[in-house]
Amino acid sequence: MSEWTKKSPLELEDYVYKEVRVIASEKKEYRGWLLTTDPVSANIVLVNFLEDGSLSVTGIMGHAVQTVEIVGEGDHRVREKLTPLFMSGDCAAYSP
């Protein structure tokens, strides 16, 4: 178990909409915009914007997370794209 699973919801919230680099078990490394962290399992959800305009969503299991590092602050445009994600139940609406 890493420090990550012990963070409080307010601490977890500081990472939302930030660009992060996550190091997980077996030297796996992930990068993307952090959409949310499940406060129950500490699972992280990262979003990556692909060149064709679609999205890729990656979940990293909380038990496997070793470190989470903020590598970029989200600008206004990123935030606008991430905020409505999954919130309406109509994901297609978010493709350009």
Add this chain to the structure above:
Amino acid sequence: EAPGSQECPVGQQSQESREQRARAALRERYLRSLLAMVGRQVRFTLHEGVHVTAHFGATDLDVANFYVSQLQTPIGIQAEALLRCSDIISYTFEP
């Protein structure tokens, strides 16, 4: 938002409610991301460098297991399966 007060008890209470609000917002977002994954083809990275793909079905409330179908494993296709989340490092899908 609580009106600004410097008194300690009010401060503690608002800290607690801020924490609760953050917990609810993070959890709701997470559950909605799982909802968006239902029926999608998901690629799972397991320990020891094993990769499998399957259609995501459901999870339990403490996210301990993923129920999947059409699980493609190195030794064949399993129609229905439960993946233990402790065996999973990450999963990826395209909504």
